[in-house]
Amino acid sequence: MDWLRRPALFPGRLASAVAGVDAPPSLPLLALARRAWAERQLDSRQALSWAAAVLEGLPTLDLPAADARLLGARMTLVRAEIHLQQLRLDEAEQGMKAARAQFEACSDDCGLADACWLEHILASDRGDTQGLRRALLDALACAERAAEPDRALFLRIVLARSDMFRDAEEARQAWAGRLPESIEGLSPMCAAALADYLGVREGLLSHFSLSATWLEQGFELALASGQLRRAMALASNLGYTFTASSDYARAIDWLQRGLELARRAGWPGSIGLCLAQTGEAMRRVGQVGAARELLQECLDTLSGHPDSRTILLALSYLGQVELDSGHAPQALTLFETLVRRALLVGSSDLRLDGELGRARCLLRLQRPAEARAAAQGAQDLARQLQQQALQVELLWLQAAIARAAAAPPAEVLDGLLEASQLAAVIEGYRPPPALLEETAEALAAAGRHQEAYASARQAARVRKDSLSDEAAKRAAALQLHQQIETLAAEREHLRRLAEAESARARALEDAQQVLSHLSRVGQEITAELVAERVFDSLERHVHAMLHVACMAIYLLDEAGTQLYCAFGVEEGQPFVDPPVPVDAPHSYCARCVRERCSFVLGVDEQPHADSQVPGTSQMLSVMFAPLMIGERVVGVMTVQSPRAAAYGQREELIFSSLCAYAAIALDNARAYQRLSELQRHVMAQEKLAALGAMVAGVAHELNTPIGNSLLVSSALLSDARDFEARVNREPLRRSDWQQHATRSREGLEVIERCMDTAAALVRSFKQVAVDRSAEQRRRYELLELCQQCHQSLGLMLRRAGVQLDIAVPAGLLLHGYPGALSQVLVILINNAVTHAFDGREQGLMRLEAQLNGPHQVQLSLRDDGAGMSPAVLKRVFEPFFTTKFGQGGSGLGLSICLNIVETLLGGRIRVSSEPGQGSCFTLELPLIAP
Secondary structure, eight states, X not given: OHHHHSOOSSOOOOOSOOTTOOOGGGHHHHHHHHHHHHTTTTSHHHHHHHXXXXXXXXXXXXXXXXXXXXXXXXHHHHHHHHHHHTTOHHHHHHHHHHHHHHHHHHTOHHHHHHHHHHHHHHHHHTTOHHHHHHHHHHHHHHHHHTTOHHHHHHHHHHHHHHHHHHOHHHHHHHHTTTSOSXXXXXXXXXXXXXXXXXXXXXXXXXXXXHHHHHHHHHHHHHXXXXXXXXXXXXHHHHHHHHHHTTOHHHHHHHHHHHHHHHHHHTOHHHHHHHXXXXXXXXXXXXXXXXXHHXXXXXXXXXXXXXXXXXXXXXXXXXXXHHHHTTOHHHHHHHHHHHHHHHHHHTOHHXXXXXXXXXXXXXXXXXOHHHHHHHHHHHHHHHHHHTOHHHHHHXXXXXXXXXXXXXOOHHHHHHXXXXXXXXXXXSTTOOOOHHHHHHHHHHHHHTTOHHHHHHHHHHHHHHHXXXXXXXXXXXXXXXXXXXXHHHHHHHHHHHHHHHHHHHHHHHHHHHHHHHHHHHHHHHHHXXXXXXXXXXHXXXXXXXXXXXXXXXXXXXXXXXXXXXXXXXXXXXXXXXXXXXXXXXXXXXXXXXXXXXXXXXXXXXXXXXXXXXXXXXXXXXXXXXXXXXXXXXXXXXXXXXEEESSTTOOOHHHHHHHHHHHHHHHHHHHHHHHHHHHHHHHHHHHHHHHHHHHHHHHHHHHHHHHHHHHHHHHHHHHHHHHHHHHHHHHHHSOOOHXXXXXXXXXXXXXXXXXXXXXXXXXXXXXHHHHHHOOTTTOOOEEEEHHHHHHHHHHHTXXXXXHHTEEEEEEOOTTOEEEEOHHHHHHHHHHHHHHIIIIITTTOSOEEEEEEEEEOSTTEEEEEEEEOSOXXXXXXXHXXXXXXXXXXXXXXXXXXXXXXXXXXXXXXXXXXXXXXXOTTSOEEEEEEEESBOO
């Protein structure tokens, strides 16, 4: 929200996204607000619409109250500024007052500075010079309170420029040393304002060449920083500067440039001002018809704003045009309208122009009495405004009116003498030669020949000086033109150098971005260990970075005699290409393998028909590159495009990098596939070995119940035969039958108990030996699972003299894969017996479990065996690592445990051990397997 609290006075086009805003409901309206503020001078109508939408939706914004009020004030100021641009001055003033009150309520000095800045423009449009300076001073004070040095500097420059028009010499002395003399290091906003000020200063001091240089720089900076109003004013000042140096063609050119800017912006006030100033310039160079058209267009453009200062200027200029054309009645009407409207708006300087124009028109119309009254009123106003140059002109005019009214020659002479004497005492003022000559004639007619001679000589001297000055101005204009052309050439050279440097910087930045992107792509591709995923990743990135219609990857077979198409796709459709022999003479794929180099076709060499993938459309650009690991070739990749010259140096670099990544990834995938097959084979062997150990134990355990059952059943069968023989020989008593039944029942009970024991052993064996890949998820009790593992490994434990204690709470239920967990426990117990108690007569192991939070169980197998050294402990889960190398150990048991626990059961396994202190394997398992 920093843009809201410290917005730029004149931003250019900004992105519409609002950084740093977290509340999603606020984002759309805040984006509109930022765009409205950023483009208020570039797209006024759209900005006004956006500001209205923001103000309407302000109550719905999810913002702190202070920020919401500040946003409302900003949008109110946007509306006021746009109204000002459209010359809706009353609405603009109301908006500025409302915004200023809101900024004061928010204690936002930055916003107050902007509001006062707009008030100074409003005062300028209304011709209120005192209000203009007061508003600028208020804006500067607010900016200094807000600790905004850039804003404060900008406002000081604007104030200094305003002071130059009041009294150039006094302003130059007052601001000497208080402002920079160079635009280096300044923001574009301040640089444009400073160039404008320096140009105006040098122009008022008649240093037209230097003035034009500064003004042109200011014009370019104003355009670059979005200061359109300043750019228009600078174009106008350039027109004045070139007019003053008698370079009328360039003056009109700059005035027209300002007019074009104003027309594009669509601001009626700026359009009207540029039309008026251009019309006046055209009048001065004698283009009366063109001047009349421009001034009339100005009046039509601003017809809805009759009281604007620009309208009054246009009336004054157009009245002078009509007077120069000899149309005194039309000119009189215009000047009378000017006087009336100037009185309404309180514009004294333009009222004075109107009164002077009225007097001249009335004189032309031979209405001397009315002309005298008008001239006298204008004279009084000129004295009040201290306009001495106009007083001279009015005294001269009054003498002409007196002559036209047939007044005594003495009265006419007095008027001429008073005008000449006043002209002589005005510092820096050169009296018109015609006034001096007319005074000389009047003096001669009155018999004052010596004074007449002096006046005539002064007139000749002034005329000579004027001609000399005119010639000097023309020479200066030529010199200025040459200097400007030289500067323009230098700027063009510097612009081209800047463009070249910018292009070089863009190329370097693009290369850096490509390399950075390729690095990320390489990490992604080489991280894959499955060939199909490598192909998919390659295809995605190849299409993202190159223009590719067809892509294929060929891999060498095991014999290295031919290339087979492992992956191929054209226009999104997969294809399979026939195998390519490595010794094929016209195949670029085969040449890549044989010559170990890349081929780029389509620039200097067109692709041969054999170079393309059979069955594809015509490709005009083709690249082939070998997939190499060091000096070993694993395959070839090709990309093809129907575009001519689609692949240059940049594309070749990208393709070669992708091929390098592809070679590494595919070689890793092939090695991983072989390793996976070997690991599956060894895992199967390990499982069979564990299963064999369990089978031997189970077989031994089954021998006892089965042997007892056979003995009992044999005894029962013998007893049954004897009893049958007795029954056939002699009748038996009841007691004999009862004894036989009792013996049979007891024997059958023994057999039943033995068979139950055998069945339990078989169930335990099935539970432990089940294939986990085919097992279904189910709920099981952990204690029962641990007891089954103990029972199935009982023979091995007894033979090793190891006692296994189980401390698992009853009723602890898990949901997952019991067979997989059984395999882990069997491997851990078997490893402990084999390694921890190797060579010892007896040992103790303890299997215990406890809940570890609401969703996890911790299962530990602890032994008091030999323990492990730190070196062994680091590698205990490493595949193929074993301390029984050459003694039947595969080194995969604990690696298999790690794989089962982490991938299938969703848990983790860790081990702690010290030499001579035993070892402890801990399993942390979720109660519900993933």
